[in-house]
Amino acid sequence: MIIPRDEARCASIASDGGRVTVTATRRPRAGRADVKCSVPGAPQLAAQMQQVVRLARHTEARFDSRDQVVLSLDRLPAGGERDWELAAVLADRMVRGVVTLREPVVANGWSDAWHLGRIDGRMLPGAPAGVLLGGADALAHLGALNGQPDPGAAVSSARAWFPLHSGGEADGLGWVEVSVRPLDGDGDGDGDGDDDAVSAPDLDAVRQAQVRTVLAGARHFDGRGAAGWRTTVRFGEARFSGDSYQFALVMADRIARGREFLARGRVIATGRSSAWHAGRVETVDALAAKCALIAREAAAGDRVLLPKEWEAGLPPGLRADLRARGASLACVERIGII
Amino acid sequence: MMMLGSLIEKTFGRSLRQSAFDATRLGRAAIALPAPNGLTVPAACAAVLVDRSGHSRRLAAGARIAVHDGESAWCVHPGPYACELLPFAGAPELGLRVSFAIDASDPRATHQRFDLYLASEAACSVELAAFTDQLQNTLQRELAQGILDLPPCTTLEEWHAFRSGFNQLMYTRFGITVDDCVPVDLGATRDYAATLQARHAAQQQAASEVAAPAAAVQEAALPEAFVPACEDARALRRLFLELPALMCATRMAVLPGDGARFRQQQEMLRRLDLVCLSVGTMPALALAAPGQPLAQDEQVRRARHSRRAAAALDEAWALLARLKIAGEGPLDELFEEGERVVANLENETAARRLASVPLDEEPA
Numbered sequence: 166m167i168i169p170r171d172e173a174r175c176a177s178i179a180s181d182g183g184r185v186t187v188t189a190t191r192r193p194r195a196g197r198a199d200v201k202c203s204v205p206g207a208p209q210l211a212a213q214m215q216q217v218v219r220l221a222r223h224t225e226a227r228f229d230s231r232d233q234v235v236l237s238l239d240r241l242p243a244g245g246e247r248d249w250e251l252a253a254v255l256a257d258r259m260v261r262g263v264v265t266l267r268e269p270v271v272a273n274g275w276s277d278a279w280h281l282g283r284i285d286g287r288m289l290p291g292a293p294a295g296v297l298l299g300g301a302d303a304l305a306h307l308g309a310l311n312g313q314p315d316p317g318a319a320v321s322s323a324r325a326w327f328p329l330h331s332g333g334e335a336d337g338l339g340w341v342e343v344s345v346r347p348l349d350g351d352g353d354g355d356g357d358g359d360d361d362a363v364s365a366p367d368l369d370a371v372r373q374a375q376v377r378t379v380l381a382g383a384r385h386f387d388g389r390g391a392a393g394w395r396t397t398v399r400f401g402e403a404r405f406s407g408d409s410y411q412f413a414l415v416m417a418d419r420i421a422r423g424r425e426f427l428a429r430g431r432v433i434a435t436g437r438s439s440a441w442h443a444g445r446v447e448t449v450d451a452l453a454a455k456c457a458l459i460a461r462e463a464a465a466g467d468r469v470l471l472p473k474e475w476e477a478g479l480p481p482g483l484r485a486d487l488r489a490r491g492a493s494l495a496c497v498e499r500i501g502i503i
Numbered sequence: 504m505m506m507l508g509s510l511i512e513k514t515f516g517r518s519l520r521q522s523a524f525d526a527t528r529l530g531r532a533a534i535a536l537p538a539p540n541g542l543t544v545p546a547a548c549a550a551v552l553v554d555r556s557g558h559s560r561r562l563a564a565g566a567r568i569a570v571h572d573g574e575s576a577w578c579v580h581p582g583p584y585a586c587e588l589l590p591f592a593g594a595p596e597l598g599l600r601v602s603f604a605i606d607a608s609d610p611r612a613t614h615q616r617f618d619l620y621l622a623s624e625a626a627c628s629v630e631l632a633a634f635t636d637q638l639q640n641t642l643q644r645e646l647a648q649g650i651l652d653l654p655p656c657t658t659l660e661e662w663h664a665f666r667s668g669f670n671q672l673m674y675t676r677f678g679i680t681v682d683d684c685v686p687v688d689l690g691a692t693r694d695y696a697a698t699l700q701a702r703h704a705a706q707q708q709a710a711s712e713v714a715a716p717a718a719a720v721q722e723a724a725l726p727e728a729f730v731p732a733c734e735d736a737r738a739l740r741r742l743f744l745e746l747p748a749l750m751c752a753t754r755m756a757v758l759p760g761d762g763a764r765f766r767q768q769q770e771m772l773r774r775l776d777l778v779c780l781s782v783g784t785m786p787a788l789a790l791a792a793p794g795q796p797l798a799q800d801e802q803v804r805r806a807r808h809s810r811r812a813a814a815a816l817d818e819a820w821a822l823l824a825r826l827k828i829a830g831e832g833p834l835d836e837l838f839e840e841g842e843r844v845v846a847n848l849e850n851e852t853a854a855r856r857l858a859s860v861p862l863d864e865e866p867a
Contacts, residue, residue, distance in 0.1 A: 194850075226644060226647035226648045227648050228811075228814075228815075228847060229843050229846070229847070230843075230846050230847045230849075230850035230851075231842075231843060231846045308593075313593060314593050316592055316593055317702070318702070319699050319700075319702040319703035319706055320699070321695070321699060345699075346699060346703070347696040347697070347699050347700045347703075388688075388690075389596070389688075389690045393696055394696065416655060416656075419655075420593075420594070420655070422596070422695060423593065423594045423595045423596045423597070423695040424594065424596045424597055424688075424690070424695075425594060425597065425655050426590065426591060426594060426597060426653045426654060426655050426657060427591045427593055427594055427654075427655070428654050428655055429647070429649050432655055466649065468654045468655055468656075470655065470656055491649070493652070493654055493661075495654070495656055495657075495658045495661070497656045497658070500656060501656075502597065502657075502686040502688070
């Protein structure tokens with residue numbers, strides 16, 4: 166289910182602190198080039214942008230030759246500046262409905278390997294709020310927008326989303342990211358043995374212990390991966406209460422370890438368990454509020470996972486609504502294959 | 504077609520001569536082997552004979568293969584075969600164990616799909632391992648596009664929907680019937696941790712070899728060597744042989760419900776017909792005009808377009824599979840998808856004809 170549109174914008178912060186905006190418009194191809202770029206007074210930069218966008222399209226599964234996408238920069242960035250590259254790639258994807266992002270989008274990043282979907286870095290100093298940052302420490306490749314691991318990286322990281330509900334303005338989807346790398350023989354000699362195998366640097370001690378227990382239980386259920394991984398867990402928003410994040414954490418861990426089918430979009434899950442070692446998913450509170458939140462946030466390709474107990478109480482029309490948007494929903498009792 | 508034949512012979516000739524016919528491999532490591540003339544078809548096997556224009560006929564076990572002029576013969580073992588497929592490249596420890604059989608002659612069909620596969624894609628023998636890779640690529644592409652769905656925590660209902668789509672896809676695209684398909688844990692044989700470690704080691708090595716980057720690049724490029732002449736010939740052969748069969752099947756797959764749908768289908772078939780014509784009259788890869796050689800990079804560009812046209816052909820087969828099980832279902836969506844696939848075919852074949860890309864057309 167792809168819902169293309171006619172125009173999309175994506176901005177990028179320039180080195181002088183101002184904004185450069187990429188505007189993408191879609192029109193019938195009519196025998197013209199698939200991508201057309203224009204930058205005021207800099208045809209060379211336009212050619213470079215066309216190259217970037219074409220390379221990034223190599224990572225897409227679906228190709229439609231009927232459209233032409235026209236990309237334009239509203240002003241000329243300073244010489245040598247490349248942070249607009251990510252904005253151009255995202256604008257090109259947004260206008261064709263390949264990705265859905267919460268707008269307005271501000272993104273900074275450049276890459277020498279767009280054909281692999283990798284984002285190498287950014288020139289922007291610091292990390293301003295609300296800016297999508299490219300680079301190994303932030304958005305490392307395009308698939309990570311949906312939480313998927315980079316197929317070429319030596320560290321596998323995956324994200325899953327969960328509804329954060331407190332009844333206030335800040336309600337939204339939070340994410341949890343699990344990164345795993347093999348424990349032994351990584352050869353950098355930084356003394357793995359002393360490290361704790363599961364670390365969650367942003368969390369307080371109680372929550373850290375809880376995260377370790379959950380992962381240990383879920384991996385026990387899995388039968389594999391109980392040892393042998395060095396795991397890092399990060400949360401998008403570390404200050405929250407409740408334990409309904411557990412299901413999302415478990416899913417992110419399974420995806421990161423290559424042991425779960427993949428969704429095309431994000432995995433959005435809510436649920437807890439007192440028995441992860443048995444793979445059981447138990448119910449959590451705030452069904453109505455969380456369903457409303459999910460109905461608002463879900464985009465094409467997303468996979469929504471809820472506890473089995475919620476099935477009877479789901480708001481009428483939620484399933485159909487999600488399906489119409491290209492997302493899917495399942496109420497599960499147990500993790501694992503079917 | 505003569506040119507195609509000689510090219511394929513040049514490319515695969517060595518392996519053709521090397522592999523003497525060994526009936527014991529059939530049904531195990533090999534699905535089909537080229538059979539010498541005069542061979543008696545072994546028990547449980549069938550012979551498929553394909554002439555130059557792609558028409559095929561079958562001989563049952565016990566018959567003696569007598570090749571007519573220009574025909575190639577294969578011995579095919581119907582199986583069953585077992586293989587493991589990886590539905591997602593990013594999830595290497597979770598696979599599907601699939602058991603399939605080569606479809607026996609279907610009396611309703613004028614053209615057996617597997618025979619068409621042999622004619623158009625099998626250069627020499629069909630090995631189980633290579634065939635499995637092809638099945639896996641097809642499956643992964645459909646999943647990535649969201650045509651088949653195998654989401655995290657797949658429910659039983661979703662699994663059944665996946666199975667029916669998968670079975671039909673495999674039948675329509677390759678002419679095989681899937682007998683059984685179950686999810687399996689591949690953790691014991693494909694260790695993801697080891698893969699990640701290997702990647703890490705490779706990256707470290709690449710970082711230390713910055714001094715000699717050229718050599719590293721060359722090494723990395725080797726497995727994906729792109730030989731324009733081979734790629735182009737293979738893709739065009741597929742288009743030439745499969746498009747007519749595809750059109751024929753499309754005509755039968757949809758019972759035109761009303762006038763509008765009928766016209767839509769006719770229009771699509773008409774456009775496919777033109778693509779067929781375009782493929783049949785495709786200029787030679789290496790010539791810009793009669794007697795005038797084409798630059799190497801333009802040949803590469805042409806071959807890329809051929810390959811992309813063949814990819815669109817794969818999508819067309821997948822779409823046909825969906826049409827077959829759609830019934831009265833989402834026909835609008837499928838026809839819209841068909842428009843896209845046909846447009847892609849038109850676009851790529853048209854680009855393949857050009858000797859050079861015109862510079863950017865208009866300034867605005």
